[in-house]
Amino acid sequence: MPREDVAQFTIESVQVLSEDGTVDEGLVPSLTDDQLLDLYEGMKRSRRLDERAILLQRRGELGTYAPAIGQEAAQVGSALAMADDDWIVPSFRESPALLARGTPPHRILQYALGMEEGAEIPGGEGALPPAIPVGSQPLHAVGVGWGEALQGRSNVAVTYFGDGATSEGDVYEALNLAGVYDAQTVFVCQNNRYAISTRLENQTNAETLAQKAIAAGIEGIRVDGNDALGVYRVASEAIERAREGEPVLIEALTYRRSMHTTSDDPSVYRESAEEDEWEARDPIVRLQVYLDDRGVLDEGTKSEIDERIDAEIAEAIDRARESREEVDPADMFRYAYAEMPPELERQFDAFGGGADG
Amino acid sequence: MAEQLRMVEAVRETLRAELERDDGVVVYGEDVGRAGGVFRSTQGLMDDYPDRVFDAPVAEAGIVGLGVGLAATGLTPVPEIQFQSFLYQGFHQLAQHVARIRSRTRGTVGCPMTIRTPYGGGIHALELHSESFEAGFAHVPGLKVVFPSSPAETKGLLTSAVRDPDPVVFMEPTRLYRSFREEVPDEHEIPLGEARVVDAGDDVTVVAWGSMLRETLDAVGDVDASVEVIDPRTIYPLDTETITESVRKTGRCVVVHEAPRTSGMAGEITARINEEAFLHLEAPVERVTGYDVPVPMFAREDAYLPDADRIAAGIGRALDFG
């Protein structure tokens, strides 16, 4: 037998809620009306925060901001599938998931105001701060998932990254290590088609990103990332597998509808026809149609939700602005080491004295 | 014919000229092609040289490591690393292979790669977009580390870097990309390893490079003394002679950099002054630097970065000593 196939693989793709708002009844996850409304409200909250943040940035109040408009289903759907004591290990575009996990919106704004306060993790929150270097944080998620396993706990880590990140060596290492150590880790790759200006076909020759799991010997699955119910279902299943020590890579097919960050101009690298096409596949509209049909979301509830979100975000903006007024520059010395080494203390003293140290 | 250019345009025009001059030059990096770079420093190059300007996947180890192989085939890679902090992702390739390939092959294979990367603070960027890991690169034997401080300097130094037979880390001060225009000659080569005496003076020497040169010139305007300002332009190889000669004359020296103080280049420069001009010193060499803390995000960045006031205070201390 000089030549024969020794292994064969397939990649499964899942969609529960189709573009016109109809569902595959056999696949609908069993969610209560309240849970469905949480899903909807989580997506709306994030959309609203992003819209406000872009405007604030345009007025010169915020620094560079990475909106996630269009990616809400991929994030909120997977975040709500997590248990309270699971971990989230985000990249820099994860406000939908973070908000859904309870991060208050003012912290996201503080981070965008260039304040380290926004990355603070109050005790027991089960989150790591945004990771700016692309593709660096999945390794931390594997560490968390393995660490929990070593200590006999069943909590999982869910980490988020983009299509571009899958080109980084760290991501391959993370997938491989997760397989080797049976790490309790779920990888959520949001394939939003672009890494800044770079299209998927210039990023990889692979047909799917889910198949990147295969070489690592772990499960890979694709889901329609604009389908909140599909994402919830696939993520719930993946999280349950991960609790048993079987890591999973989910590729959520979605689209970044806005700019890469507020410093980016997408008209340089993509056509408005493509943008229009994806506007029609908006994840929030799709869920709304379904909830309307199911009788869960009437006009009254809808405007109640909108008003609640507007008030919350207005308050968050005020709070972030106020904290900006009180920024203490000396703060930068306080957290570099657990205990300030003498060299740094000298620099700190000189700084306090107003002279160069 | 000389033209008035911004630094970002000087980068672009230099790359264009080198692509034109030598068909072995290959420009690539994240978003450098279609979008023309996130700072637009490669804008239009892909249209003119579609076979030698490429977008790269988000893979810095790949971008840096590819250079070794491209060079081995006779090409001259000129990759861009989008922000200096992401050269950390390629640091193992840089230190383990790029910098050593010449020694490891007993001089038979070199790596004439120029890695361009924006560095430094002052533009209110995101976390990890403002670092200056310069001493770390200078600490790797086999690399050259170059800092332009103006559009014309960019042209001269980048031209030399691309033509240099050894790997060069070319650190472009982000905050100077669009801050001013300057006349840039068409043909311009500045030898690597030669400092420039920017201002002559007798009382104190100030050594500063990249973005800090601008701050230093601002500071000197307010100092009531005759200040000699030196831009080393490359921190490896370092033009020790120009610095020590100046210190022999002035007897006092201030070194300015925005990188953290500990193990920063100011320490190395101080050591060389001790070795070569110790008996001429009338004051300890002053350092005006960033602090030993992670570069803070932009709400606190101004407190971290040396500015004209801190530099002037450092000059004052050097002058007042003894």
Ligand SMILES: Cc1ncc(C[n+]2csc(CCOP(=O)(O)OP(=O)(O)O)c2C)c(N)n1
């Ligand atoms: C290691 C590293 N290289 C480059 C960058 C600059 N950069 C920021 S985001 C980005 C593209 C990331 O694309 P993707 O992973 O698809 O995520 P998306 O931004 O689309 O959410 C790049 C190249 C970075 N932050 N980190």
